[in-house]
Structures are given as structure tokens and as C-alpha cells.
Amino acid sequence: MFTAFLVGSIIIILTDLAVLDAFKNFFGAPGAALSAAWKAITTAYGSLFEGSLGSPARMIAALQSGDSEAIGDAFYPIGESLVAATPYIFAGLSVAVGFRCGLFNIGAEGQLFIGAICSVWVGFTFKGLPAIVHIPLALVAGAAGGALWAFVPAILKAKAGAHEVINTIMMNYVAFRLSEWLLNGPLKRPESANPVSPFIEQSAELPRFFPDPIRFHMGFFIALGVAAFIYWFLFKTTLGFEIRTVGANANAAKYAGMNITRNLIIAMCLSGALAGLAGANEVLGVNHNLANAFSAGYGFDSIALALLGKSHPLGVVLAALLFGTLRSGSTRMQNVAQIPVDIISVIQALVIAFIAAPAIIRALYRLKAAGEGEGAVFTRGWGK
Amino acid sequence: MAATTTAASLKSVAEESHKTRSRIFGVAFIVIAIIAYWLFANGVDPALQSTFGLNQGNVPAEQRLPDWVIPSYGTVTLLAILSAFIGGYQLARGFGRYTNLMLGLVVLAFIFSFLTWATSDKSINLAGMLRTSVGAAVPITLGAMSGILCERAGVVNIAIEGMMLSSALMSTLIGSVTGNLWLGLLAGLLTGATLAFVHAVLAIRYKVDQIISGTVINIFSTGLTSFISAKFMQVYQELNNPGTFQSWPVPILSDIPIIGGIFFTSNIFTYGAYILLIVIHVGLFYTRWGLRVRAVGEHPKAADTLGINVFRTRYINVVLGGMAAGFGGAYFTLGSVGRFDEVMTAGRGFIGLAAMIFGNWSPFGAFGASLIFGFADSLASKLAILRVPIPSQFLLMAPYVVTMIALAGLVGRATPPAADGQPYEKQ
Numbered sequence: 072m073f074t075a076f077l078v079g080s081i082i083i084i085l086t087d088l089a090v091l092d093a094f095k096n097f098f099g100a101p102g103a104a105l106s107a108a109w110k111a112i113t114t115a116y117g118s119l120f121e122g123s124l125g126s127p128a129r130m131i132a133a134l135q136s137g138d139s140e141a142i143g144d145a146f147y148p149i150g151e152s153l154v155a156a157t158p159y160i161f162a163g164l165s166v167a168v169g170f171r172c173g174l175f176n177i178g179a180e181g182q183l184f185i186g187a188i189c190s191v192w193v194g195f196t197f198k199g200l201p202a203i204v205h206i207p208l209a210l211v212a213g214a215a216g217g218a219l220w221a222f223v224p225a226i227l228k229a230k231a232g233a234h235e236v237i238n239t240i241m242m243n244y245v246a247f248r249l250s251e252w253l254l255n256g257p258l259k260r261p262e263s264a265n266p267v268s269p270f271i272e273q274s275a276e277l278p279r280f281f282p283d284p285i286r287f288h289m290g291f292f293i294a295l296g297v298a299a300f301i302y303w304f305l306f307k308t309t310l311g312f313e314i315r316t317v318g319a320n321a322n323a324a325k326y327a328g329m330n331i332t333r334n335l336i337i338a339m340c341l342s343g344a345l346a347g348l349a350g351a352n353e354v355l356g357v358n359h360n361l362a363n364a365f366s367a368g369y370g371f372d373s374i375a376l377a378l379l380g381k382s383h384p385l386g387v388v389l390a391a392l393l394f395g396t397l398r399s400g401s402t403r404m405q406n407v408a409q410i411p412v413d414i415i416s417v418i419q420a421l422v423i424a425f426i427a428a429p430a431i432i433r434a435l436y437r438l439k440a441a442g443e444g445e446g447a448v449f450t451r452g453w454g455k
Numbered sequence: 456m457a458a459t460t461t462a463a464s465l466k467s468v469a470e471e472s473h474k475t476r477s478r479i480f481g482v483a484f485i486v487i488a489i490i491a492y493w494l495f496a497n498g499v500d501p502a503l504q505s506t507f508g509l510n511q512g513n514v515p516a517e518q519r520l521p522d523w524v525i526p527s528y529g530t531v532t533l534l535a536i537l538s539a540f541i542g543g544y545q546l547a548r549g550f551g552r553y554t555n556l557m558l559g560l561v562v563l564a565f566i567f568s569f570l571t572w573a574t575s576d577k578s579i580n581l582a583g584m585l586r587t588s589v590g591a592a593v594p595i596t597l598g599a600m601s602g603i604l605c606e607r608a609g610v611v612n613i614a615i616e617g618m619m620l621s622s623a624l625m626s627t628l629i630g631s632v633t634g635n636l637w638l639g640l641l642a643g644l645l646t647g648a649t650l651a652f653v654h655a656v657l658a659i660r661y662k663v664d665q666i667i668s669g670t671v672i673n674i675f676s677t678g679l680t681s682f683i684s685a686k687f688m689q690v691y692q693e694l695n696n697p698g699t700f701q702s703w704p705v706p707i708l709s710d711i712p713i714i715g716g717i718f719f720t721s722n723i724f725t726y727g728a729y730i731l732l733i734v735i736h737v738g739l740f741y742t743r744w745g746l747r748v749r750a751v752g753e754h755p756k757a758a759d760t761l762g763i764n765v766f767r768t769r770y771i772n773v774v775l776g777g778m779a780a781g782f783g784g785a786y787f788t789l790g791s792v793g794r795f796d797e798v799m800t801a802g803r804g805f806i807g808l809a810a811m812i813f814g815n816w817s818p819f820g821a822f823g824a825s826l827i828f829g830f831a832d833s834l835a836s837k838l839a840i841l842r843v844p845i846p847s848q849f850l851l852m853a854p855y856v857v858t859m860i861a862l863a864g865l866v867g868r869a870t871p872p873a874a875d876g877q878p879y880e881k882q
Contacts, residue, residue, distance in 0.1 A: 233863040236613065237809075237812060237862060244852070249848065249852070251848050255846070378667070415678070416678025416681070419674060420678060421675070423670065427671070
């Protein structure tokens, strides 16, 4: 993690023109150059921090003044971070469940889109339902959509041995095209010129706890609940045990009489359902409609997340909180320090690389090899 | 390694049911034929004709080829019968190793039926369309070549997309700064090679799961290119204006009617793809180098015993593959639009991966698949002109769907190198 941020700051330095100018006469005035570099980094990470968690001083001041609007403003960033963390929790769990069964679900992004489409459709089609019925219905629709999308690669893997990585990649693109078409055609909001869906009924919106602009909503607690459920499912039920066994050693699982096909399909569908929930959560809790670019790459980031969380629900939740704060803080970083949000992707890629290859970090810091690391090893061939 | 054995047992099950699968394919061909007939011939007035223009650009009047006019109904019916016949033969005898080729033919027949139906009573410039198809096929082919180079040596490369994207950016940047397209191209090649080297180090030295390492490169490339693009290229437009390679007709070949215009009037990227295609094909199957590469990909331990340096072979191949992807990436900017836009490769690298699988890890197979995918691509962009009530998105889905079918249906046929994706540990 730390190393990733370090590399991130080097990139920030290298791309900051003011700093580069200062470095031109590095030998003349090394102090100036270093302080310019330091300033660039502190502005960047400072605004990242403030944008994600809020400034403590403002919070205290707001609480003391007792002005509700000021309190709202001061706590807005932290709320946004939790909002951004919510889909990450779902999507991270999705990839983690796949990993536990030895499956690599790169298709979380596509499943997320399909989940969002299904739940937005339920959200605006059914009218006059009470919220207590409508919200669960929309969530279930989202989960079902995601599960359906994951079912195709699952059945192909289980029955024909086709590698799920390729199939989930292909399904991703099918999902993107499908949603593109739906938003330009059948699901298009009639009065809009842009490819966006109609707004969902108020009864399908996940309730928010604070007055606008704080968008913190129920989805966060649902996500925590689901994470607890996944923990229970994976570690306390027979089926969860079977899934983990298939992932750890399929031969042993088969020898013990477990049905590999069935476990693969169940794990993949569960994974898809979780990704679908991530999409449903975004449309029901945050956007209230569906636009083409609604997902900020949650599905792809979730791979990093699941690895960071060691495929454990608790780890995933913590990693999701971290990524959520990064994501929401980076927007402010873009405004204040003129550093494009995409730097976050770079940092994430580095995080994955360093987690997947702990040896790199050891080599960098000249640490001694600390026994056999638990590194994520799922290596195997394509169609086998 | 556990998963390998599961998968192996799954595979043996799959091979047992291979006969059934082959029949399923026969049925699928017939179903496609029926659907094609039902959709594109049924209810079409037999008198209607589809007109295909065969000229492109400004051809002097005396050299103009007459338009190719065919009866819409008749053509579609004929193609449907042909597909059904292929299906019937597949059911009765099976095509064996040519099944993939047949699938390609049936898909092509289906797409062409669609085109005929769409142009019934209208006309379209077929030659121009085929030309754009070849253009669209170039990056896909190069991506597939990159995949073949890596995977034949046993390293899975799903980072083609990321390599292409980074190389597209770097070639634009260097090309603009130096004002020299060749230097830009070189920068693109080097970028691909560098990323590939990272992939190779992660996958071979650190034995990271090759899919994870590929994902890392993809995410990293998307992030870094968008970052640089937003930070510099959109602010300083002069950094994003490298110009493009001019089209250069091949002397004799470009004078061949129709084909010359389609295949041999293009820029160096297209020719580079042809050359690469032939070089890789000959290299892989007719040279000592190729034999060694394939040995490393199929059975590294045996190769090692014979004194072949497995690690070095893999490193070299992955880096070469990265250069192929880099060449393909430079096509997007220097060979086509002449500027870089965020995420401009738009999944072409993954289609290249798909073409590689569809073409059964062989260069010419992959090229054929790329042409079909490119054709679907260029047809999709023509739909609006033809005012067809079918959304182009469905055509754009075709490559992905067809690949999934090929991969699922032809296990035992679409066979990756045996050691693909497995790190090698020297004992």
C-alpha cells in the first residue's frame, strides 16, 4: 500500500510542471526543488484526505456552532466516501466468492450493468407499490440479473470446460453493448435527448438518512449485512465449506464426494448476484436512474479489492472502505491539485501487483523472505 | 494447481461427450440457416435486388467496374441452404478439425445474408465496406498475433488491450514531440515491449498468476493513459497531433481489380500485419525457433531436459508479443485518426484475444477470425446509412458471442498450448 502511494507521489512530481521547473536548477537551489515537490505531494494527498474524510477542524467548528447546514457540509465528504464504498463492498465480495471457489470472475463489471438494468426496470415499471415491497423486489431483480449473467460462463465452465476468464470478458462486452442499446431504445427516458433511463419510483429509492446533499443511504447497511451473510455462508455452512474445498483442492473435493459442477455454478451465480447488487445499489441508492457511464469501473477495481482483502469478507469490507475514500477523495484532488482522478487507477494497479507478488516488496526493501507467503495463486491454463 | 486437475477431469468428460457436441454443432448450423432464412428471406419480394458497388474512391470512368446486382431473396435462400447443408454434413460425418472453419463460414453466410436483406432494393458500396473491414481487422489481427506469440510459449496474455492503449498514447506523444512518425512508431513498439517485459517478470520470475498480472497492466494502462491525456494532451493540443502514415499502394498488387483496392491500398500497418502474419506462421511451424517455442508452451519440462532455456524463450516471446501489440496500438493513432483519445482502443485488444482463440492459436486462423470480426464492425457502422431497424449494438456483440460458442463448443478442437498459463519451476 505504502509503496503504491510512494510511486503515486513520484508520478505526481514528475507530472507537475511547476515542480519540474524547480528541478531544472536543482543543483543551484536543491531546497527550492524539494520543497516544490513536497508541496505538490502534500497538496495532492491533503486534498485527497480532505475530500474523502473531511477536515476535522471544520467538523468541530460546525458541531460547536450547532448550525445544521454547516454540520451537513462538514460531514459531506465522509458520507460520500461511504457512498462510494458501498458498491465496492458488493463487488469486492463478488470477486472474493469467486476466488474462494477457484474462479476468476473478471465479469463483475458486466454483471453489475445487468443488475443495474434489471433493478432500474423494476424501479420505474411497477407503480404504487409500498417501499417495503418495492425496494426488496428491485434489489432481488438486480441480484437475479447479475446471477443470470454469471450463469452463462458458469455453465460453460462446468459443462464444457471453457475458461471463465475469457467468457466473463466476452460477457462484459455483450453487457456493455446491451445496455447501450437498451438505453438508446426500449429503456430510454422519453423526454430526454441523452441515453438515460427514466427515474425510478420514489418507493424504490433506498432511504437516505440525512437531508440533501448527503447521499448516505441504506445500501451501506445492506452491504454490511450481506458481507456478514457471506462470512456466515462461506465459513459456517456446509455449502460454503464445499465451495471453499473445491477452490482449495478440487481433487480432494471430488474424492470426498462433492459435486464440483454444482459448486462451481453456485459460486459463480452467487458471485454474479453480488455484482448485480452492486449495480442495483448504485441505481436505487445514488443515481435513481441509469446512464451509460454510471459505473466508475467498480467491477474492475473489485479485483484489486478482493486481493487486498485476501478474499475474506471482513478484509473486503475494510478494503472497500479504503477504496471508497480514495475514490471520493480523488474528485477533490482533481479540483484542488489538478491531478486527474485516474491516478487512483494507477495506484490500484500497483496495489494489486505488490500484493500478488510479495517478493517485489521484499526485494525493494531487502526484507528476508518471510516463509511461504499466502499469495494469491490460482494459476492454471486456459481451456483446462 | 488444484484447479488444473478439476479442469482436466472436466475436460475428459467433455471429450467423452465430444460426439454429442459435434452433433450439437450440426444442429446449431441448421438452426442458424433456418433463422437466416426466416429473418432475411421470408416475406421479401423475390423481385427485389441488392446492389453492391464495387468501386471505391475516384475511379476513372473507363476503369469503373459494373455494380454487382444480385436477387435478394435468391441469395439469402441459397446461403441458408448452404449453411443447412454444412450443418447436415456436420451431423452425419462431422468436419473434425475444420469445424471452426465451418463455423466461420456459417457465420459469414449469416452476416452476408443480413447484408443482402438490408440492402434489398437499395445499394451499398461493398468494396468500400470491405476496405473498412480490413482496416478494422488490422489492430485485431495484431492483437491476436501478440496473443499467439505469448501463449504459444505458455504465457497467457490478457494485457493486449492495455499494451495497445499505452502504445497508442506514447506513439502519439513521441510522434508529436519529435514531429517524426517513425520515432512515434518506435516509441509505440518500445512501450508495448516494456509493458510486456513487466508482464514477463511478474509472470515468469515472480510466478504471479498471469491473469492477475495481465489485469494489473490493463488497469495501470487505462489509468496512466487517461491521467496523461487529461493532464497534458487535452491541455496542450500540439502534443496530440502527430499526423498519420500516408496510404501507399503496393506497386503491382494494388492494380488487381477489387482485391487490390481492398487489401493492397493501405498504410504500413496493414502491410506490417501481413508480413507479421506470414513471418509468425512460417517461424512457428517451419523453423527450429518455432519448434522450441511450441515445445516450451506444450511441455516446458521436456523442453528444459533437451537444453532449451525455458525462461529465456518465454521472456523473448512475451516481449515480441508486446511489440506486436504495440504496433497494433500505434495503428489507432498514427495509422488511423492521428490523435489520442481516452480509452480509444475500446476493447479491440480483447477482440484480438477472441480472434486468437477462434482461430485456434494459429496465425492464419486468427487472421480469418479478425476479418470476420472486422466485417461485423464495419457493417455495424453502415447500419444507420441503410436505415435498418436493427440496432448496431447487436452486430457489435457478434464477435464476443461467437467466441464463447467456439470456446464452449469446440473443446478438444480449440486447444490452447498445454502449458499455457502455468509458471515453470526449474528443478
